[in-house]
Amino acid sequence: MKITKQARRDAKQLFRSCLVNGLLDENRVRQVVQQVIAQKPRGYLAILSHFQRLVRLDVARRTAGIESAIQLPENLRTGVQTNLARRYGPGLNVSFAQNPDLIGGLRVQVGSDVYDGSIRARLAALAEGF
Amino acid sequence: MSNLLQEIEAQIAGVKTSVTKQNVGAVREIGDGVAKIEGLTDAMLNEMLDFGNGVTGLALNLEETEVGAIILGDYTSVKEGQEVRTTGRLLQVPVGKGLLGRVVNTLGQPVDGKGPVKNETSYPVEKIAPGIIRRRSVSQPVQTGIMAIDAMIPIGRGQRELIIGDRSTGKTTIGIDTIISNARLNKAAEAAGDKEYRPLYSIYVGVGQKQSNIARVINVLEEAGAMPYTIVVVASASDSATNQYLAPFAGCAMGEWFMDNGMDALIIFDDLSKHAVAYRQVSLVLKRPSGREAYPGDVFYLHSRLLERSARLNEKYGNGSLTALPIIETQLGDVSAYIPTNVISITDGQIYLETDLFYQGVRPAISVGLSVSRVGSAAQIKAMKQVAGRIKLDLAQFRELAAFAQFGSDLDAATQAKIERGKRIVEVFKQPQYNPISVEAQAAILWTAQNGYFDDVAVEKIKDCQNKLTEYLTTRKSALMAKLAKEKALSDALTAELKAAVTEFKQTYK
Numbered sequence: 001m002k003i004t005k006q007a008r009r010d011a012k013q014l015f016r017s018c019l020v021n022g023l024l025d026e027n028r029v030r031q032v033v034q035q036v037i038a039q040k041p042r043g044y045l046a047i048l049s050h051f052q053r054l055v056r057l058d059v060a061r062r063t064a065g066i067e068s069a070i071q072l073p074e075n076l077r078t079g080v081q082t083n084l085a086r087r088y089g090p091g092l093n094v095s096f097a098q099n100p101d102l103i104g105g106l107r108v109q110v111g112s113d114v115y116d117g118s119i120r121a122r123l124a125a126l127a128e129g130f
Numbered sequence: 131m132s133n134l135l136q137e138i139e140a141q142i143a144g145v146k147t148s149v150t151k152q153n154v155g156a157v158r159e160i161g162d163g164v165a166k167i168e169g170l171t172d173a174m175l176n177e178m179l180d181f182g183n184g185v186t187g188l189a190l191n192l193e194e195t196e197v198g199a200i201i202l203g204d205y206t207s208v209k210e211g212q213e214v215r216t217t218g219r220l221l222q223v224p225v226g227k228g229l230l231g232r233v234v235n236t237l238g239q240p241v242d243g244k245g246p247v248k249n250e251t252s253y254p255v256e257k258i259a260p261g262i263i264r265r266r267s268v269s270q271p272v273q274t275g276i277m278a279i280d281a282m283i284p285i286g287r288g289q290r291e292l293i294i295g296d297r298s299t300g301k302t303t304i305g306i307d308t309i310i311s312n313a314r315l316n317k318a319a320e321a322a323g324d325k326e327y328r329p330l331y332s333i334y335v336g337v338g339q340k341q342s343n344i345a346r347v348i349n350v351l352e353e354a355g356a357m358p359y360t361i362v363v364v365a366s367a368s369d370s371a372t373n374q375y376l377a378p379f380a381g382c383a384m385g386e387w388f389m390d391n392g393m394d395a396l397i398i399f400d401d402l403s404k405h406a407v408a409y410r411q412v413s414l415v416l417k418r419p420s421g422r423e424a425y426p427g428d429v430f431y432l433h434s435r436l437l438e439r440s441a442r443l444n445e446k447y448g449n450g451s452l453t454a455l456p457i458i459e460t461q462l463g464d465v466s467a468y469i470p471t472n473v474i475s476i477t478d479g480q481i482y483l484e485t486d487l488f489y490q491g492v493r494p495a496i497s498v499g500l501s502v503s504r505v506g507s508a509a510q511i512k513a514m515k516q517v518a519g520r521i522k523l524d525l526a527q528f529r530e531l532a533a534f535a536q537f538g539s540d541l542d543a544a545t546q547a548k549i550e551r552g553k554r555i556v557e558v559f560k561q562p563q564y565n566p567i568s569v570e571a572q573a574a575i576l577w578t579a580q581n582g583y584f585d586d587v588a589v590e591k592i593k594d595c596q597n598k599l600t601e602y603l604t605t606r607k608s609a610l611m612a613k614l615a616k617e618k619a620l621s622d623a624l625t626a627e628l629k630a631a632v633t634e635f636k637q638t639y640k
């Protein structure tokens with residue numbers, strides 16, 4: 001689907017109206033989608049698909065994925081969480097996952113920033129060094 | 131000093147075990163050598179992006195939600211959803227003397243099968259041109275070995291002189307001749323142990339040319355023994371548009387290394403019309419808005435930032451120079467098209483080649499009336515100025531009179547004499563390709579022509595007479611020529627000696 005400049009602009013405006021103190025408000029997002037579908041303005045599908053993209057990117061920006069080889073103990077989890085909150089501000093969705101492929105260590109991804117301290121990454125770096 | 135810093139850096143990196151931050155993104159769309167990447171919030175303009183498996187890209191479009199990158203090399207292995215990371219580095223190419231004699235691609239990788247390139251340093255391909263403080267005006271000549279150019283459109287070191295003309299009018303040949311001429315001068319100075327002579331290294335950048343054309347150029351350079359002083363950068367027609375777009379910048383970085391290190395270099399961009407087309411292609415697949423002739427709006431900036439990088443640095447900054455000879459191909463002699471006018475306005479003059487002249491047998495087919503060099507005359511040696519000062523005007527007058535004489539037959543004697551002299555000067559300026567003439571021989575020949583010693587030779591025998599005179603002067607009067615080359619001016623004593631030599635020659639010439 002071709003997303004026109006106007007649709008992009010409209011979507012951006014809608015997206016801005018969903019921000020409360022710089023954070024995305026889920027209820028507002030839902031409302032916006034319902035309203036747009038109800039009113040069907042010109043090119044609403046394009047507007048909605050770009051809007052969805054903006055929301056998806058924002059959610060990704062505010063999501064921290066923490067992978068570890070083994071289940072992390074509770075104190076370590078809270079430690080990582082507070083550290084991340086200090087660096088990226090409040091409103092971060094933190095999810096923990098287990099990934100034995102890492103062999104050991106942690107891999108943290110927040111938006112497009114990656115902190116890879118896993119043994120797998122170090123082995124890969126070592127392999128590249130040769 | 132920089133080595134020391136690098137060493138320390140490497141040692142620190144070796145003991146560092148802490149985790150470093152990386153910025154990653156995912157390929158959303160890939161096609162035509164362009165990837166749209168989501169994420170990569172920290173990407174810089176013109177930064178290299180790592181696609182894994184040795185594939186790199188260049189971030190060219192930074193947009194709100196995505197980054198548009200062109201892929202260098204093979205993009206068929208890049209898949210949608212693939213992870214991409216920033217590297218924090220700008221695109222770099224190897225530079226240095228190790229590249230002389232080599233044929234490399236846009237990334238500075240050898241394509242001549244002579245093993246890896248030996249280089250210690252790398253330069254970013256995009257660099258800010260030297261500012262006013264670091265520059266000085268042009269004052270040393272580039273001897274092209276082509277008499278018409280050295281006499282009437284002189285080029286100085288640090289100048290940008292455009293070579294413009296239709297297809298197949300001898301544009302490339304002028305560039306190659308200049309490389310050969312300077313290689314010979316370098317070699318002669320080396321053999322004579324002349325420490326004062328500043329060698330001129332050459333870089334030939336072939337953009338969008340047929341492989342066969344480039345092979346021909348390399349062959350000619352090899353046969354003429356010019357390769358040891360030359361770097362050839364190729365991005366042929368079969369290379370991706372990305373590589374063609376970057377090749378002149380890569381070549382320029384290699385030239386800048388010579389300039390920064392107090393040496394002189396010459397770069398030939400063959401040709402910038404094809405370069406503009408490659409850039410248009412890159413811009414269109416990046417979905418940048420297009421303007422006149424579908425070129426993107428910044429095509430002027432593309433060429434001006436490239437050509438601004440050639441300069442003559444002042445003594446405080448090493449006294450180096452980079453001379454640029456960009457080539458532009460016109461369509462049916464139309465110099466008012468978009469790209470030709472752009473490049474004409476950027477350069478310090480142009481050498482205009484005409485199809486009509488070429489087919490009349492006037493080769494090199496330089497149109498004297500339309501060609502200028504705005505700064506080069508300051509660099510011309512004195513002897514040349516003495517003999518060639520009025521020649522451009524004479525030739526222009528001759529053209530006018532010759533056109534006029536077609537209509538009437540009875541002309542006064544003075545006009546007749548002017549036309550006869552003009553015909554002989556045109557003849558003198560004809561020169562076969564790959565056959566540079568030394569500047570002292572040029573001065574002697576032009577002196578002979580200017581002083582009427584060719585007037586009694588039939589027009590069709592002028593070339594023969596000129597060749598024999600050159601041979602006579604270089605073999606029998608080599609002392610005189612050496613003196614002329616050394617003094618670089620025609621003093622009264624030298625003029626008398628030259629006059630005697632030419633008179634002597636004329637007596638034997640039949």
Ligand SMILES: Nc1ncnc2c1ncn2[C@@H]1O[C@H](COP(=O)(O)OP(=O)(O)OP(=O)(O)O)[C@@H](O)[C@H]1O
Binds near residue numbers: 297299304
């Ligand atoms: N001074 C010269 N004397 C004789 N022949 C010449 C001379 N200069 C060029 N030629 C011939 O003219 C032809 C075209 O020359 P060249 O390839 O340099 O032109 P070009 O303008 O670069 O062409 P293209 O448009 O293909 O790039 C060649 O075959 C070359 O041998």
Ligand SMILES: [Mg+2]
Binds near residue numbers: 301400
């Ligand atoms: Mg050519």
